[in-house]
Amino acid sequence: NAGVMQNPRHLVRRRGQEARLRCSPMKGHSHVYWYRQLPEEGLKFMVYLQKENIIDESGMPKERFSAEFPKEGPSILRIQQVVRGDSAAYFCASSPPSTGNTIYFGEGSWLTVV
Amino acid sequence: TQLLEQSPQFLSIQEGENLTVYCNSSSVFSSLQWYRQEPGEGPVLLVTVVTGGEVKKLKRLTFQFGDARKDSSLHITAAQPGDTGLYLCAGEVGDYKLSFGAGTTVTVRA
Numbered sequence: 431n432a433g434v435m436q437n438p439r440h441l442v443r444r445r446g447q448e449a450r451l452r453c454s455p456m457k458g459h460s461h462v463y464w465y466r467q468l469p470e471e472g473l474k475f476m477v478y479l480q481k482e483n484i485i486d487e488s489g490m491p492k493e494r495f496s497a498e499f500p501k502e503g504p505s506i507l508r509i510q511q512v513v514r515g516d517s518a519a520y521f522c523a524s525s526p527p528s529t530g531n532t533i534y535f536g537e538g539s540w541l542t543v544v
Numbered sequence: 545t546q547l548l549e550q551s552p553q554f555l556s557i558q559e560g561e562n563l564t565v566y567c568n569s570s571s572v573f574s575s576l577q578w579y580r581q582e583p584g585e586g587p588v589l590l591v592t593v594v595t596g597g598e599v600k601k602l603k604r605l606t607f608q609f610g611d612a613r614k615d616s617s618l619h620i621t622a623a624q625p626g627d628t629g630l631y632l633c634a635g636e637v638g639d640y641k642l643s644f645g646a647g648t649t650v651t652v653r654a
Contacts, residue, residue, distance in 0.1 A: 434586075461640070463640070465642075465644075470646065471646055472548070472632060472634075472644030472645050472646045472647055473587070473632070473634075473642075473644040474644070475641050475642065475643070478640055478641070485640075486640075486641070521586050521587070525640070532589060532592065533640075533642070534589075535579075535586035535587050535588070536586050537584075537585050537586045538584075538585070538586050540584075
């Protein structure tokens with residue numbers, strides 16, 4: 431998973447604040463995925479993006495969560511008005527342009543809402 | 545509800561022993577992947593199995609994909625403390641989405 435860069439690695443937010451998580455995919459990768467991992471649960475798919483396009487956001491909560499992958503710069507997962515239940519590890523993964531390729535995970539961003 | 549059920553949830557063994565982790569589903573997958581995740585880190589891909597009945601070996605690790613492509617197992621021979629970690633299986637749903645099991649936490653005692 432070296433090469434997929436996520437920051438911050440750890441983030442503490444008070445209830446009601448906003449959290450922004452950033453992900454820079456591996457070089458040459460134009461597909462980005464976000465997954466969320468809750469304690470003692472497997473990773474859950476949230477969203478799949480290509481440059482400037484959201485391809486599948488079926489795993490995103492309908493409110494307060496948004497994601498983008500601009501033409502320039504990292505992908506951003508944004509959580510507005512955070513609640514305690516948003517506390518989790520958020521993993522970004524990337525893959526090359528062709529479908530069916532292996533995806534590579536970053537080291538994660540751990541969000542704690544206090 | 546987990547699409548993939550992993551068992552056991554926790555496994556603690558002595559160095560040198562063998563262990564097997566199971567991943568079961570009622571769904572058919574085009575491929576299934578095994579990952580290992582260490583605390584505070586992201587999942588690292590160990591292997592992808594694609595063909596029903598396929599067996600892949602990675603040093604002391606043996607992965608098997610069921611004939612019906614609904615289940616898989618991971619067997620570790622002569623486990624070492626370095627094998628300690630969370631083992632996750634993930635089935636490919638469609639072209640890009642992975643459905644993960646909840647994982648098996650393996651602890652190998654020296």
